[in-house]
Amino acid sequence: MTGKDAALTAYANALATEAPKGRSLTQDALRRLFNNKAALVSIFVLTAIVLFALVGPYFLPWAYDKIDWAGIRKPPDWAKGHYFGTDQNGRDMLARTLQGTQMSLLVAGVATFVSVVIGILYGAIAGYFGGKIDAVMMRFVDIMYALPYILFVIILVVIFGRSPVLLFVGIGCLEWLTMARIVRGQTLSIKQREFIEAAKAGGAGPFTIIFRHIVPNLTGPVVIYATLTIPEIIITESFLSYLGLGVQEPQTSLGTLISFGAPVAEALPWMLFTPAAILVTMLLCLSYLGDGLRDALDPKDR
Template sequence: MAGLTSRDAILTEYNQQLLNAPKGRSLAQDAVRRLVANKAAVFSIFLLVTILLVVFIAPYFLPWGYSQVDWANIRKPPNFEAGHFMGTDQNGRDMLARTMQGTQMSLVVAGVATLVSVVIGVSYGAIAGYFGGRIDAVMMRFVDIMYALPYILFVIILVVIFGRNPILLFVGIGCLEWLTMARIVRGQTLSLKEREFVEAARASGASPWSIIFRHIVPNLTGPVVIYATLTIPEIIITESFLSYLGLGVQEPQTSLGTLISQGSEVAVALPWMLLGPAVILVAMLIAFTYLGDGLRDALDPKDR
């Protein structure tokens, strides 16, 4: 009895020690902790979320729509009594409503084009890296050729050929923005395909396509998320540049590039037309850049 009592006491003490032992953190929890510790990244997330909520919700509560004309207030500075909190443009349209609609369009273009580039780049790079050999050589030489050609010229040609349809603009930019993503994914795949879990999948009889999309691609989440975050501001700049040239979003819709283009022509007489869109564009670009840096520091396994 004494022996049993002693053994029970030892087991009870051992179980108590297990309960009191500090719990470990998963890789995701560790990444979140690193990201939260980055004040610049946290502030960028807060700023971007605020901009998203404002530009997609606030227009429903504004007294003026982005295409409505106030004939009594044409080319007027901010006027709170008339409901024009950021003034009006040359046609009497409310600048706050147009700035919000332009920000919506720029964000949608960036989001859709980034999604298209991620899907193409990840698939292309993972296939090239996994199969290797001649397939890899041919596929990556095509990427090198595309890199040598002027990117913005291709986008302009697409816009001229297919018209100024916003959907085609989204897809066109995304279909030409995947090259760097493909290179990054291909390099990561070359190292992942030699790992033990891939060898185990091969030994179990899994097909190459199953290994690529069920085992390799899910392990590329970190680099893909990081580069996608850094791709968004690049696409916003591209769309703004096209709109600045008059090849982007057309009236009555607008984008930040279109608003900046129109505001720059009358910046001396009507500075409010340029100031608002320019400030929002710069704020978003800086926020996405800091967020991308924060995600890189949080998800990079070499920094753990």
């Protein structure tokens, strides 16, 4: 019996050793994301752009607002340290592009955060309470959708002045509408689940259920849409800057640089090519990353 017991124990240990380890939902999503080559390349390119925009200016011989009086409107000159040429005022285009990339990313990050917070709160409350509250809140969203979005931003800028902070908040406060609809739809589905009923039976209040049980389960859709919202906000900021209503001198953004480079594109093509190439690359990478996150977090594909 002792020999049989030892044999059974050894066999059980062997089975336990050879048994495959399970994966969590997060590990499975990461595996699917890393298997998406386009999304993986986009992550590396975006990381490189962000790091270069943040660290690069410290290693350049010219500051973004420093004027080279002997190098006005000059093409790329590596000997003088103007790797991407200079603008009409003799300022280094590479330094200006990096500073503009910082500003565009800052606008996109802050505005996306504001829109996500407002959209989650608004959509979760409307979806959870339902009935007349939901109807009134969503009709307000429909009315806002019907009105010209860019007009509100322009009115805010004209009334309160061209401040970067106002630009952040203004775009974010008008970009939450789609997020609210997405969150409302997800909330209508989640509130029918068993754990929500258990929380109600345990005496949890409506807002406790919303913030403790519903909002944490919205991570997937929120992350996906937030990634897809960043390019839209960057384009909006670039459009406003192109109209002269965005970031003002001496600060700059990619949209401002493009607005300055477009009229002189034939004579000074480097003024348009440099910021436009960075902007297009960022938008493409963010779009591919958003598609990759959608595929990785989609429960239907698991």
